Amino acid sequence: MQLSKNTNKSIKMTIKNICCIGAGYVGGPTMAVIAQKCPHIKVTIVDINESRINAWNSTNFDELPIYEPGLAAVVKEARGRNLFFSTNVEQAIDEAEMIFISVNTPTKTYGAGKGMAADLKYIELCARQIAKVAKTDKIVVEKSTLPVRTASAIKEILTNTGYGVQYQILSNPEFLAEGTAIEDLFNPDRVLIGGDTTVEGQKAIQSLVEVYSNWVPNEKIITTNLWSSELSKLTANAFLAQRVSSINALSELCEKTGADVNEVAQAIGLDSRIGSKFLKASVGFGGSCFQKDILNLVYIAKSYGLNEVADYWEQVIIMNDHQKRRFAKNISTTLYNTVAGKKITFLGWAFKKDTNDTRESAAIYVADDLLNEQANIAVFDPKVNEKQMLADLDYLDSRLPQENQKQIKAYDNPYEACHEAHAIAVLTEWDEFKSYDWQKIYDQMLKPAFIFDGRNILDRKALEKIGFVYKAIGS
Numbered sequence: 001m002q003l004s005k006n007t008n009k010s011i012k013m014t015i016k017n018i019c020c021i022g023a024g025y026v027g028g029p030t031m032a033v034i035a036q037k038c039p040h041i042k043v044t045i046v047d048i049n050e051s052r053i054n055a056w057n058s059t060n061f062d063e064l065p066i067y068e069p070g071l072a073a074v075v076k077e078a079r080g081r082n083l084f085f086s087t088n089v090e091q092a093i094d095e096a097e098m099i100f101i102s103v104n105t106p107t108k109t110y111g112a113g114k115g116m117a118a119d120l121k122y123i124e125l126c127a128r129q130i131a132k133v134a135k136t137d138k139i140v141v142e143k144s145t146l147p148v149r150t151a152s153a154i155k156e157i158l159t160n161t162g163y164g165v166q167y168q169i170l171s172n173p174e175f176l177a178e179g180t181a182i183e184d185l186f187n188p189d190r191v192l193i194g195g196d197t198t199v200e201g202q203k204a205i206q207s208l209v210e211v212y213s214n215w216v217p218n219e220k221i222i223t224t225n226l227w228s229s230e231l232s233k234l235t236a237n238a239f240l241a242q243r244v245s246s247i248n249a250l251s252e253l254c255e256k257t258g259a260d261v262n263e264v265a266q267a268i269g270l271d272s273r274i275g276s277k278f279l280k281a282s283v284g285f286g287g288s289c290f291q292k293d294i295l296n297l298v299y300i301a302k303s304y305g306l307n308e309v310a311d312y313w314e315q316v317i318i319m320n321d322h323q324k325r326r327f328a329k330n331i332s333t334t335l336y337n338t339v340a341g342k343k344i345t346f347l348g349w350a351f352k353k354d355t356n357d358t359r360e361s362a363a364i365y366v367a368d369d370l371l372n373e374q375a376n377i378a379v380f381d382p383k384v385n386e387k388q389m390l391a392d393l394d395y396l397d398s399r400l401p402q403e404n405q406k407q408i409k410a411y412d413n414p415y416e417a418c419h420e421a422h423a424i425a426v427l428t429e430w431d432e433f434k435s436y437d438w439q440k441i442y443d444q445m446l447k448p449a450f451i452f453d454g455r456n457i458l459d460r461k462a463l464e465k466i467g468f469v470y471k472a473i474g475s
């Protein structure tokens, strides 16, 4: 045991140049932190999207393409020293010993597996590009969440199309959550690295272990085989999403029975076997990962004929869709069965607080349902602009873009957004919503003034005292 450990260490490749393909929510912050913590490694992040790269290179740190608390400071420290953003993909591949693939893997919108399987066309493009350029041995690291056994496809492309150089494929899934990405990267619960069980595979694993060892304690760096690593990422997200759907399922029962879901969550969360995190009832989970990864899991299970396994996990998504639809329906029903021509104000559009990311945000689906009922929607989100909101709605393709434009309007000021509204709906749990002057908002609204708190963040007693009709989730 000791011997093989030492052997691995002595033959590992020391990394001096890292390239990351994909300067998105995952690639950007992850590589910025690696660069900050490893000043001896040159880290180059490349992307085909030139305007995104320009934004990463902006001298104004408020213009970075991604909003994440703490990110600007990390980029400020490392950029130009050993962190570089570029569109020159080929040069960065050529220089690097280790290449991270961090491109997006959206759910397929066409062909076999449409609406379920991950679209791997960008991953394949990356593999082909690496094969075209690489003249020296490379370690290729999957950072994107991928279906199990994608590594073998990448390896096949690399070895069959390249110049005969050696490749090792590693899976190093990202567990950071948006809004806390920098903190999660600084102090990860664990770092997971999967690789081949061969000597060469173990050597590649050790090279990446060495990179993370610059700031992550060794006992938190776990190594597994490739498939365990890939499946662990999907499983982690499926379990987290399942907790949200479980508490949301109970929230509906609480509303019928007079129980309070916050009290139930607190009571069960104190059981150390259950734990207190991820028990917050809400209007439904969003984000780029949960739905996509579960659909992926369901698709994989079905492809192996494991229908019960597939149905079990699919229910997590079905429950989440129900929760979003139920929230929209409750607004219409409470407003005397019609919202047509009424001003409904959304506080929040992002899928969670402290991010400008709106992918799969519950707000999009709730808005879509209310727009079908011909409501006028006013939105205030501290970090999301109207262009993004319209793009999100247009993507659903429920009506013409002009109609979306007519029915929805973003505001820069929350008080103006709420002016003469029939109802307010809280869609994102931004902290600032709690400290608004609610009396002032109430005075300017139509009466009865309704609040639908999709995040259970506001103070029911205080609001009811002012005169609001306050509706929470699960109580």
Ligand code: UDX
Pocket (backbone or CB within 6 Å): 021, 022, 023, 024, 025, 026, 027, 046, 047, 048, 049, 052, 101, 102, 103, 104, 105, 122, 123, 125, 126, 143, 144, 145, 146, 288, 289
């Ligand atoms: C990530 C992960 O990689 C994905 O697997 C996970 O499930 C969600 O999060 P993320 O960083 O959030 O993706 O995606 P995104 O912000 O869309 O960034 C991906 C970047 O890759 C984009 O900037 C895109 O321009 C770039 N890209 C895509 C390339 O540079 N080359 C390509 O061929 C495709």
Ligand code: UDX
Pocket (backbone or CB within 6 Å): 174, 175, 176, 177, 178, 179, 237, 240, 244, 277, 278, 279, 280, 281, 282, 283, 284, 285, 286, 287, 288, 289, 290, 351, 352
């Ligand atoms: C998730 C995983 O947490 C992370 O490990 C993985 O790498 C990527 O996917 P992210 O999507 O950024 O991260 O955010 P997360 O904090 O997990 O929240 C996901 C959604 O669930 C949000 O819409 C959030 O509001 C919702 N949520 C979360 C709840 O509704 N209730 C909860 O108790 C927790």
